[in-house]
Amino acid sequence: MAKYHEISTELIKEIVDGKYSERGKLPTEKELSLYFDTSRNTIRSAINLLTDEGYVYKVQGSGIYLRPVNFDESTNLNLIKGFFSGHQEETSAIKVLSLETIPATEEIAAELNCAVGEPLYYLRRVRFVDNEPVRVERSYYRQEIVPYLGKELAHGSIYNYLTQNLKLQIGFADRKIQADYLSKENAELLGLAENDPALVVNEKIYLSNGQIVILGEGILHFQKISLFSSAKNYD
Known part of the structure; x- marks a missing residue:
């Protein structure tokens, strides 16, 4: 599995587990690259997957926010x-x-x-x-x-x-x-x-x-x- 797929899978698990619910957004690309010990390009690819799958959305200059959608049983x-x-x-x-x-x-x-x-x-x-x-x-x-x-x-x-x-x-x-x-x-x-x-x-x-x-x-x-x-x- 490609590195960015592994990271997106781990981030999805953390999102589902509620790790980022209180702050409502993910850490920055820089913080995530340090956390996963990988390049920012790899993090960006992982975030793009999360965006396509409906978990987060990006606001230019502000951050990566959790989608306010709750279809847990769907x-x-x-x-x-x-x-x-x-x-x-x-x-x-x-x-x-x-x-x-x-x-x-x-x-x-x-x-x-x-x-x-x-x-x-x-x-x-x-x-x-x-x-x-x-x-x-x-x-x-x-x-x-x-x-x-x-x-x-x-x-x-x-x-x-x-x-x-x-x-x-x-x-x-x-x-x-x-x-x-x-x-x-x-x-x-x-x-x-x-x-x-x-x-x-x-x-x-x-x-x-x-x-x-x-x-x-x-x-x-x-x-x-x-x-x-x-x-x-x-x-």
């Missing part, structure tokens, strides 16, 4: 890691439904930009928050990029495994959100009725070199998950 669409807020990560658990190696079909190969028949890991999980099912997940991983994925890893943060253990550089993500009706199977997994409404999130997560590392789909419990996103004015 899913932040700006975040690549996981798909849950800090609070939800602390109270979440995962049930692995299946993990197997399958050949890429023509449809999946087109989505992953890989060869038909290439071996993929196919993973299905249910995520729980406060012991309640909130999300049914299915995802595909190219074994050429992720050479090993076991059930012991699937019960935890795969993002951390990819970035910390495999040292993959995650670059960006695309997400498409739409409403749909629950199938009987997904309804049972979420404790709902067949044909109840659901939010469906399809996502592609890319490495910094443009390769797709995860192709996934999440079926969200419509009563237990809300979404939010931050927007910036680039004019």
Whole structure:
């Protein structure tokens, strides 16, 4: 993981833990560069990530302020890691439904930009928050990029495994959100009725070199998950 990603992750944890709530702003770039023993350019890149993800905003000549937004129970669409807020990560658990190696079909190969028949890991999980099912997940991983994925890893943060253990550089993500009706199977997994409404999130997560590392789909419990996103004015 790049240094500025590590710093942004640490700062997010500190912000969520309330370390800077009393003063309402972060230390200066100079103070942060001394604290993390790194260059101001690296700190600036980390702050830019925090800005894009909606945690802080910068006031020229005044400082880096915490965003006055409190969506602690909501899913932040700006975040690549996981798909849950800090609070939800602390109270979440995962049930692995299946993990197997399958050949890429023509449809999946087109989505992953890989060869038909290439071996993929196919993973299905249910995520729980406060012991309640909130999300049914299915995802595909190219074994050429992720050479090993076991059930012991699937019960935890795969993002951390990819970035910390495999040292993959995650670059960006695309997400498409739409409403749909629950199938009987997904309804049972979420404790709902067949044909109840659901939010469906399809996502592609890319490495910094443009390769797709995860192709996934999440079926969200419509009563237990809300979404939010931050927007910036680039004019």
